[in-house]
Amino acid sequence: MTEYTHPNYRKIYVTLLFLLAVSVAGPFLGIKWVTLITAFGIAVVKANMVIQNFMHLKWEKRIAKYVLAVSLLLMALFWGGVAPDVMKHAGLRWTNDAAMAATARGIGPAHAESSTESHDPAVTTEHDAVPAEAAGEEAPSVP
Amino acid sequence: MSKPLATTRSATGIPTGRLAVWWVLASEVVIFGGLLASYLMHRVGHPEWADAAAATNTWIGAFNTFVLLTSSFTAVLAHKAAEHGDGKRAARLLMYTIGGAATFIGVKSFEWATEISHGYTITSNGFWSFYYTAAGLHALHVIAGAIIMGFVARDAARNRELHRVELIGIYWHFVDVVWIFLFPLLYIAK
Incomplete structure (x- = not known):
């Protein structure tokens, strides 16, 4: 020094x-x-x-x-x-469907409560409506 | 007791201990930098996270920033005292810094307990995952720094190894710097 x-x-x-x-x-x-x-x-x-x-x-x-x-x-x-x-969620030859779905879905004012809900497979929630291939949040799909 | 060669040599012109601290901090820059950069890019990509960020308490974040800035102030005064050979004063100032660390962790515990009781957990969504990971990793650094500072203060009180007061101080200021960036990222950008 x-x-x-x-x-x-x-x-x-x-x-x-x-x-x-x-x-x-x-x-x-x-x-x-x-x-x-x-x-x-x-x-x-x-x-x-x-x-x-x-x-x-x-x-x-x-x-x-x-x-x-x-x-x-x-x-x-x-x-x-x-x-x-x-x-970005889309480019010239790719889209990130999961990220786009998450953004479209939003967090919502009751997001905290929804996190404590039961995840019984028999119960269909808004989260479950997301396509299975979109479950991997950041996995982009290439057409 | 004689010291190992590595402790006393200074090939770069910087005392080995201090150079080691800079190396530690360089790795910490990559760790925290990577984490915060990841958060920032996701935050830009997910504007909906603003709704989750709205639930964080700016006043608690601001108070903890005040606590860390104050603890950095006492840490640098301890360094100054150590350089003047006043180990007792350096030790006392380091104890104030440890008090700051304890206050920070106490406030954070209260904050987290409140948020978890409201249902905001690490699995709630992407925002809360980053929130608990980044603030948690930072809190671990606060705890580790406070423990090491306790050992340094014990020696300093006996006027031993006074150069270590500066070394733990440099680390502590870095922990402060990380929080300076965490505060606007997690508490202000809503």
Whole structure:
């Protein structure tokens, strides 16, 4: 670690609490993009403040930063490879019928109660109406 | 007692213990990153999950965020005290951090018990599966960190192995960072 003097931790802590208050208050405005910024934008700012100042990454040798950067890169690789197929339910030559059925079915206000229902095979529920081949939630069907 | 060579050498310029913690955290980034990325991509693909997310309690999540931020603050003050050779103060501050961990777990237990009693369980649907898996894995890290911190604090109180105060602190701040992302993902995005 390069030479450093401890920053003013109290000031950083108070700033973090202020940012927490903003992230809680954001959704009360009811504007979607404001909520996204106050929730996720502020989360990134808060995390960066903790990592740089509390974990002292700011003063750490480069190799530690490279180690962390590689794991973030692996995450990005995972995202790039998987996310397009999960976030969309249909593509040029495939459809994910189960995911589409789940989205169409919705959760519904009584979803909690339905989870405690008996799963007696003789009882037909809305869940059972989903085609058997669609039971494997994320198994896409290729025509 | 002499120390093993691996404990005292510093091939990279970073003390071995601290380098080991960075390696641990690199693997944790992949573990939590993979889990949270999976949640995020499913959440985008399933807008209906918003109805399930509406049942989480933002105030409880916010309170636990406050608790973890405060425990990180006391952990970094413990590191500062340890660097000044004040083991007793470092130990006391670490005990405050452990108190934060206990509060966090206590609140989480209450929260989960309430949700389960309302029928929201890990098998209810995709949202709740991710909710219990991600928050549960995080809670296990909180518990493990608090236990290790207890051992570090015991030694620090006797002015022994003070460098470990920084090491457990780095881990603890990472646990805090994970929660900083879990909070908006599970409690705010509704």
